Amino acid sequence: AQSVAQPEDQVNVAEGNPLTVKCTYSVSGNPYLFWYVQYPNRGLQFLLKYITGDNLVKGSYGFEAEFNKSQTSFHLKKPSALVSDSALYFCAVRDGRDTNAGKSTFGDGTTLTVKP
Amino acid sequence: DGGITQSPKYLFRKEGQNVTLSCEQNLNHDAMYWYRQDPGQGLRLIYYSQIVNDFQKGDIAEGYSVSREKKESFPLTVTSAQKNPTAFYLCASRLGFHNQPQHFGDGTRLSIL
Numbered sequence: 001a002q003s004v005a006q007p008e009d010q011v012n013v014a015e016g017n018p019l020t021v022k023c024t025y026s027v028s029g030n031p032y033l034f035w036y037v038q039y040p041n042r043g044l045q046f047l048l049k050y051i052t053g054d055n056l057v058k059g060s061y062g063f064e065a066e067f068n069k070s071q072t073s074f075h076l077k078k079p080s081a082l083v084s085d086s087a088l089y090f091c092a093v094r095d096g097r098d099t100n101a102g103k104s105t106f107g108d109g110t111t112l113t114v115k116p
Numbered sequence: 117d118g119g120i121t122q123s124p125k126y127l128f129r130k131e132g133q134n135v136t137l138s139c140e141q142n143l144n145h146d147a148m149y150w151y152r153q154d155p156g157q158g159l160r161l162i163y164y165s166q167i168v169n170d171f172q173k174g175d176i177a178e179g180y181s182v183s184r185e186k187k188e189s190f191p192l193t194v195t196s197a198q199k200n201p202t203a204f205y206l207c208a209s210r211l212g213f214h215n216q217p218q219h220f221g222d223g224t225r226l227s228i229l
Contacts, residue, residue, distance in 0.1 A: 009156070034217050043120075043206055043220030044159075051215045090158065094214065102147065102214030103174075108158040 002027040006107035013081045021076040021110045023091030030096035033074040038088040081114045118143045122221035128229045137192045137224045139207035146212040148190040153204040
């Protein structure tokens with residue numbers, strides 16, 4: 001079984017400040033971890049992934065995420081937030097051993113609001 | 117441009133009616149998925165397909181049906197048995213290797229008349 005928790009429904013930050021969106025996961029095998037962003041009435045867009053290797057992963061639009069195996073976390077970060085980063089963010093996990101169509105489990109999402 | 121096209125963007129269903137949501141991809145992806153998104157509940161998997169002429173039920177398949185007659189197409193039918201169909205429906209596809217991310221369409225919003 002695999003699961004994802006995004007403990008914060010909402011994160012508010014001021015423009016120019018660093019942001020963090022939290023994600024913890026549970027999976028039996030090695031985790032494949034993904035972050036996606038969703039704007040209103042649109043589909044999800046892929047931001048970044050962790051499969052193996054360096055624990056700090058860099059992705060699109062200046063976002064990065066840190067994989068922490070001991071804490072089973074994969075928090076999304078950005079050094080300086082923009083108003084245009086305001087959106088709904090989803091963390092997803094897939095078991096690296098899973099051959100069953102690579103089903104992913106998504107968190108419930110975190111709404112990020114960046115205020116000018 | 118390669119991508120996933122979902123149509124229509126908005127759809128209204130009358131009671132007792134079946135409706136079909138279209139999903140077409142030109143990414144040459146093997147796997148395709150249908151998700152339902154309700155406010156505050158994230159994405160829930162309805163059906164998925166790894167190859168043509170094969171598909172499996174996801175977590176909430178009751179009241180839905182799919183077909184996969186072509187690699188590019190994975191239509192979803194919301195049947196009259198689905199008593200609470202109002203939601204945002206998302207189609208996704210993925211290249212065969214399961215360390216790859218999913219690519220999503222822009223969704224269909226289904227409402228009850």
